[in-house]
Amino acid sequence: MAARIALAVLFAAASVLPPGGLSAQDGDNLGEVTYVRWCAGCHGVDGTGNGTAAEYMLPRPRDFTQALYQIRTTASGELPTDEDILAIIDRGMPGTTMPGWENLLSNDEREALVEYLKSFSRFFTPDQVPQPLEFSSATRSNADVLAEGERLFREVADCAACHGDGGRGDGESSPTLLDDGDFPIRAADLTENWLFNGGGEVEDIYRRLLTGLDGTPMPSLADVITAGVLTDDQLWAIAHYARSLSPDDPPGITEVVRGVLFEDVPLPSSVDDEAWDDVEGAYLPLVGQIIVMPRWFDPRVDGVWAQAAHDGESVAVRVSWSDPNNSPDPEWADWKSLVISLMQPKEGDPQDEGPTPDQLVVQFPMQMPEGMERPFFLKGDTRRPVYLWQWQSDRDGALEGEARGVGTEAFQSEGQNLTVDASYADGEWQIMFTRPLVTEDEGDLDFVTGEAIPVAFFAWDGDNGESGTRGAVSSWYFLFLEDATPATVYVYPVLAMMLTAGLGFLVVGSARKRERASVKIESETENS
Amino acid sequence: MSDRFELRGGVVLTLMLLVMVGCGGGDGGGGGGDAGTGMATESPVDAATAGNIAGSVVFEGDAPSMDDIDMSSEATCAAKHSSTPMVQEVVVNDNGTLANVFVYVKEGLESLQFPTPGPVLLDQDGCTYLPHILGVMVGQDITIRNSDGLLHNINASPDINRGFNSSQPVNMETTRSFGAAEVMVPLRCDVHGWMNAYVGVLDHPYHSVSNSNGAFSLSTLPPGDYVIEAWHERYGAQTQNVNVTTGQTAEVTFTFSPSMARNAAVPLGTPIDLHAIVEAS
Numbered sequence: 001m002a003a004r005i006a007l008a009v010l011f012a013a014a015s016v017l018p019p020g021g022l023s024a025q026d027g028d029n030l031g032e033v034t035y036v037r038w039c040a041g042c043h044g045v046d047g048t049g050n051g052t053a054a055e056y057m058l059p060r061p062r063d064f065t066q067a068l069y070q071i072r073t074t075a076s077g078e079l080p081t082d083e084d085i086l087a088i089i090d091r092g093m094p095g096t097t098m099p100g101w102e103n104l105l106s107n108d109e110r111e112a113l114v115e116y117l118k119s120f121s122r123f124f125t126p127d128q129v130p131q132p133l134e135f136s137s138a139t140r141s142n143a144d145v146l147a148e149g150e151r152l153f154r155e156v157a158d159c160a161a162c163h164g165d166g167g168r169g170d171g172e173s174s175p176t177l178l179d180d181g182d183f184p185i186r187a188a189d190l191t192e193n194w195l196f197n198g199g200g201e202v203e204d205i206y207r208r209l210l211t212g213l214d215g216t217p218m219p220s221l222a223d224v225i226t227a228g229v230l231t232d233d234q235l236w237a238i239a240h241y242a243r244s245l246s247p248d249d250p251p252g253i254t255e256v257v258r259g260v261l262f263e264d265v266p267l268p269s270s271v272d273d274e275a276w277d278d279v280e281g282a283y284l285p286l287v288g289q290i291i292v293m294p295r296w297f298d299p300r301v302d303g304v305w306a307q308a309a310h311d312g313e314s315v316a317v318r319v320s321w322s323d324p325n326n327s328p329d330p331e332w333a334d335w336k337s338l339v340i341s342l343m344q345p346k347e348g349d350p351q352d353e354g355p356t357p358d359q360l361v362v363q364f365p366m367q368m369p370e371g372m373e374r375p376f377f378l379k380g381d382t383r384r385p386v387y388l389w390q391w392q393s394d395r396d397g398a399l400e401g402e403a404r405g406v407g408t409e410a411f412q413s414e415g416q417n418l419t420v421d422a423s424y425a426d427g428e429w430q431i432m433f434t435r436p437l438v439t440e441d442e443g444d445l446d447f448v449t450g451e452a453i454p455v456a457f458f459a460w461d462g463d464n465g466e467s468g469t470r471g472a473v474s475s476w477y478f479l480f481l482e483d484a485t486p487a488t489v490y491v492y493p494v495l496a497m498m499l500t501a502g503l504g505f506l507v508v509g510s511a512r513k514r515e516r517a518s519v520k521i522e523s524e525t526e527n528s
Numbered sequence: 529m530s531d532r533f534e535l536r537g538g539v540v541l542t543l544m545l546l547v548m549v550g551c552g553g554g555d556g557g558g559g560g561g562d563a564g565t566g567m568a569t570e571s572p573v574d575a576a577t578a579g580n581i582a583g584s585v586v587f588e589g590d591a592p593s594m595d596d597i598d599m600s601s602e603a604t605c606a607a608k609h610s611s612t613p614m615v616q617e618v619v620v621n622d623n624g625t626l627a628n629v630f631v632y633v634k635e636g637l638e639s640l641q642f643p644t645p646g647p648v649l650l651d652q653d654g655c656t657y658l659p660h661i662l663g664v665m666v667g668q669d670i671t672i673r674n675s676d677g678l679l680h681n682i683n684a685s686p687d688i689n690r691g692f693n694s695s696q697p698v699n700m701e702t703t704r705s706f707g708a709a710e711v712m713v714p715l716r717c718d719v720h721g722w723m724n725a726y727v728g729v730l731d732h733p734y735h736s737v738s739n740s741n742g743a744f745s746l747s748t749l750p751p752g753d754y755v756i757e758a759w760h761e762r763y764g765a766q767t768q769n770v771n772v773t774t775g776q777t778a779e780v781t782f783t784f785s786p787s788m789a790r791n792a793a794v795p796l797g798t799p800i801d802l803h804a805i806v807e808a809s
Contacts, residue, residue: 066687068691076693076694077684077690077691077692077693078690156697156698157679157695157697158678158679158697158719161679161719162718162719172601173718173719173720176718176721177718177721178718178721180685180691212693212694212695213693214691214693216693217681217683217693217718218693219681219683219693219694220693221695222694223694223696223700223702224696224700227700227701229697229698
């Protein structure tokens with residue numbers, strides 16, 4: 001996510017800076033100057049959301065003329081408060097290209113921006129003072145509350161209609177969702193609360209339930225409370241349940257997928273083997289491929305969870321990610337052509353070539369690199385080829401392959417040393433690859449233990465118009481297969497203890513001997 | 529009311545139009561009628577000197593075929609329809625007229641103030657908005673009802689008014705109104721992508737919707753010159769000048785044809801050609 005936002009910022013900044021530059025020193029028009037410099041590239045000089053970069057973005061930048069703001073403390077249809085607008089500027093809209101500006105602009109600049117944004121819409125008038133709703137305090141959560149929340153989520157409020165039973169944005173209505181500009185919009189993946197617009201904590205979710213997200217298909221449930229269909233406590237129960245779908249803490253930044261050693265226990269035999277529950281996963285962010293044409297600015301997969309295990313003979317890697325469809329799914333055909341028609345014109349290839357599958361590629365260097373130099377992260381280069389594992393949703397099995405740059409991928413038609421097990425349920429793909437650590441094939445990387453093996457991930461959602469260079473990519477991460485614990489680890493401490501004890505006895509024993517000898521001498525002397 | 533909107537055993541289209549006839553009469557004539565009876569002291573219209581406008585909307589050319597709506601995902605709704613429901617964007621009647629055209633007084637009533645009529649019903653039944661086209665006055669309550677007992681959301685996206693997006697997960701009612709005149713306010717249900725409706729909001733009660741015979745009427749208008757507009761969601765809007773005289777009914781015919789599709793109201797947010805803007809600036 002951080003990488004994605006960083007890209008967005010760079011992108012926005014690069015396309016926004018006006019040729020002559022503008023001075024932000026002029027206090028009278030600070031809002032306008034700040035806006036033109038930092039916001040207009042996406043939101044447009046006229047505030048209609050049609051800046052020069054807008055065509056590369058889904059969701060599109062906000063059109064300020066309608067004064068529709070998703071994240072508010074006011075009722076659906078009401079104008080946001082100044083504090084609401086400032087909060088969006090400060091925090092950004094995670095999961096979109098809108099970054100947070102709290103640490104990038106001064107207080108004066110951000111406050112001036114609020115006034116300037118309001119000036120785009122005739123809805124803001126001096127006598128209009130938007131009134132925030134009064135929100136109740138969070139109830140306590142427990143197993144009963146979560147169970148009640150789940151029931152309401154699925155059966156009463158029917159959040160699952162769009163968000164899906166597992167909350168991954170795969171509900172029945174999700175393929176047809178449009179925003180206020182008739183652009184396709186995704187139902188939020190509720191298992192990634194760190195990407196929620198407006199915050200991912202239970203209080204934030206409760207507020208979104210009450211206010212709705214204006215300009216999106218997400219409605220307000222305020223009328224549902226007013227009509228007595230749900231109580232306020234029940235709304236909190238839904239919020240607690242939605243919160244519980246994400247991890248307690250957002251995944252930390254990690255570079256390493258740790259391959260756990262399964263010693264004397266068999267490796268997981270299938271993708272849903274319970275043994276995977278005990279293997280810690282690493283969350284690895286992915287971003288759109290924007291280096292090689294045609295580029296892709298709307299990747300569906302924003303990250304994968306990777307787990308690994310080995311038993312000294314074979315390595316197993318399980319990769320899991322949210323995807324609202326098992327492509328190609330006819331229900332998503334319209335979504336796909338809409339996304340392609342919106343995102344492709346600038347990339348020279350507006351074609352929808354028909355059904356495309358979901359895909360996953362795991363990339364390793366073909367040989368363990370010496371030193372720090374790794375192959376180019378996008379499919380390697382001529383000097384440093386890469387070794388690939390490839391899976392796709394419309395074909396059984398997985399393929400091994402190699403590449404020396406984008407477009408040179410070649411996959412073996414036979415003699416695979418790789419096996420795969422795939423499952424799709426409730427908007428989540430889980431793919432398990434298994435391969436012997438060492439093979440006889442020339443082009444296969446031999447996996448070593450105790451060393452950091454470069455690994456990268458590529459994912460495509462076919463029904464989001466993704467194939468070829470249009471997909472999500474990661475940078476290099478590392479796979480670290482734990483060493484077998486050598487026997488010496490157990491032997492040396494025992495030896496050391498025995499030696500210590502033995503030496504101790506020797507010292508004590510000889511000391512006593514000497515003592516007895518001296519006593520004897522003394523007594524003999526006395527006697528004499 | 530649920531009996532009235534019970535769709536089992538009836539063709540949706542027929543019932544839709546029945547509802548519209550009811551609403552049309554109640555709206556156009558009824559608006560003026562109410563003014564002439566219960567709220568006489570507030571009405572600016574003298575029924576004794578008033579006249580009427582009546583007419584029909586003719587459709588010339590081949591009626592476009594409308595897609596079937598696949599309601600298989602909502603068994604409750606599908607069961608309420610005896611035949612396959614169809615998209616309601618263009619409804620050409622058997623007699624060659626066009627239904628669902630919003631006809632209203634666009635100019636000629638500016639100097640008059642009208643009392644706000646009572647609430648009007650917008651039902652969601654069989655995963656369909658009933659009616660598909662609704663006329664209301666500024667400030668008039670719209671009772672939005674969910675008769676399906678499953679999740680609908682009412683997402684209003686006006687330009688002049690403020691929009692709203694309200695969830696109705698069960699059988700329930702929500703009341704809303706619009707504060708400014710606007711033709712038209714689009715409504716849609718995001719849960720069921722095929723569900724949409726339009727609300728025409730006016731400063732006066734003179735509006736009507738062409739029915740299953742293509743007919744519309746605007747009753748009890750003060751004598752004078754008017755601009756009448758006919759609005760259709762695909763074929764756009766057209767106007768005619770009409771003179772109303774006491775005790776008479778002025779006849780008006782609007783004609784729509786498939787070639788007018790390009791005149792249609794542009795859906796919100798149609799992508800704008802940025803190259804053109806850059807070149808122009």
